[in-house]
């Protein structure tokens with residue numbers, strides 16, 4: 001049942017390049033001896049450019065900072081090459097260097113469990129003139145038998161109905177998905193990194209979510225998720241794009257804090273704890289370092305809330321909810337993400353945040369017209 005999402009994550013790349021030429025051998029597999037202090041995987045600008053421009057490289061993304069392609073090396077290893085497209089060659093070079101350094105720092109400060117959430121960065125050599133372009137290389141995140149997808153593309157519905165799938169999965173699985181996202185956030189914080197760009201283009205899912213009509217028909221009966229599929233959807237998290245990431249030194253020893261630290265959502269106008277307060281870990285100067293806007297938690301709520309079916313179609317309303325688990329509130333989602341974060345760090349959520357979250361959940365339940373709106377039966 002819900003335990004499936006806990007299963008082992010697929011290996012990072014697991015390809016043996018050892019039988020290749022000395023040149024090709026430089027593409028080490030993760031975990032190879034000699035990988036310290038970096039990943040031990042050195043790639044020159046010339047190599048990166050060649051792979052990027054190879055006729056069988058494939059475009060996988062185009063964003064604000066660059067153009068991204070994937071390419072299969074002759075030793076059987078997939079790589080991702082990102083070209084920095086800033087019109088000023090010097091700025092492009094600086095952006096490439098900064099992303100490479102942050103990605104490497106993230107990798108080096110992570111243990112194997114945390115590395116599974118991310119790709120392996122190459123240690124780039126910047127040997128060419130800036131005018132020749134700037135590239136970075138990393139491993140391709142693989143999905144094994146599943147799909148690598150943006151969270152925002154999982155809103156698929158059956159053709160026969162507009163009823164979405166995710167609101168219909170088990171409540172425990174909703175919790176689990178949110179906590180797992182929090183656990184990934186913990187890995188970033190643990191490494192002393194602020195990603196600072198956690199949106200649905202950079203936080204990806206590895207999922208068995210039914211993506212096409214043939215698969216959908218195995219999951220749905222007239223738009224209704226089949227009982228045996230209510231705990232069958234797995235969503236694991238991945239994170240890419242260290243382009244604007246910052247690093248900091250964590251407070252040592254960290255163990256004197258049992259609780260995660262937090263700051264108000266808006267530091268200037270509101271110092272009260274809120275259900276969606278920002279959370280993080282402390283730096284050496286005892287300041288709480290937090291990510292900025294949490295687009296993912298917002299998106300998670302939008303995907304998980306339960307819809308009521310009334311005369312005018314679907315409605316964000318819990319009036320027909322029989323039990324508390326049929327009404328997911330935004331504060332539930334924020335609370336679960338934060339719990340997942342705290343659990344993964346071996347810490348607890350501060351009492352005042354928990355209280356703020358419970359109070360806010362009661363308000364939400366009332367507004368969503370949950371029966372007995374936020375009263376006794378609403379308490380968890």
Ligand SMILES: Nc1ncnc2c1ncn2[C@@H]1O[C@H](COP(=O)(O)OP(=O)(O)O)[C@@H](O)[C@H]1O
Nearest residue numbers: 061063064065066068119139140141201240241
């Ligand atoms: N290592 C990777 N494995 C798989 N897909 C990746 C990887 N890196 C990037 N991508 C895909 O390419 C897109 C663009 O990469 P990203 O690093 O976010 O570039 P940008 O700075 O242009 O936003 C991502 O949204 C993701 O879909």
Ligand SMILES: [Mg+2]
Nearest residue numbers: 063201202241
């Ligand atoms: Mg991006």
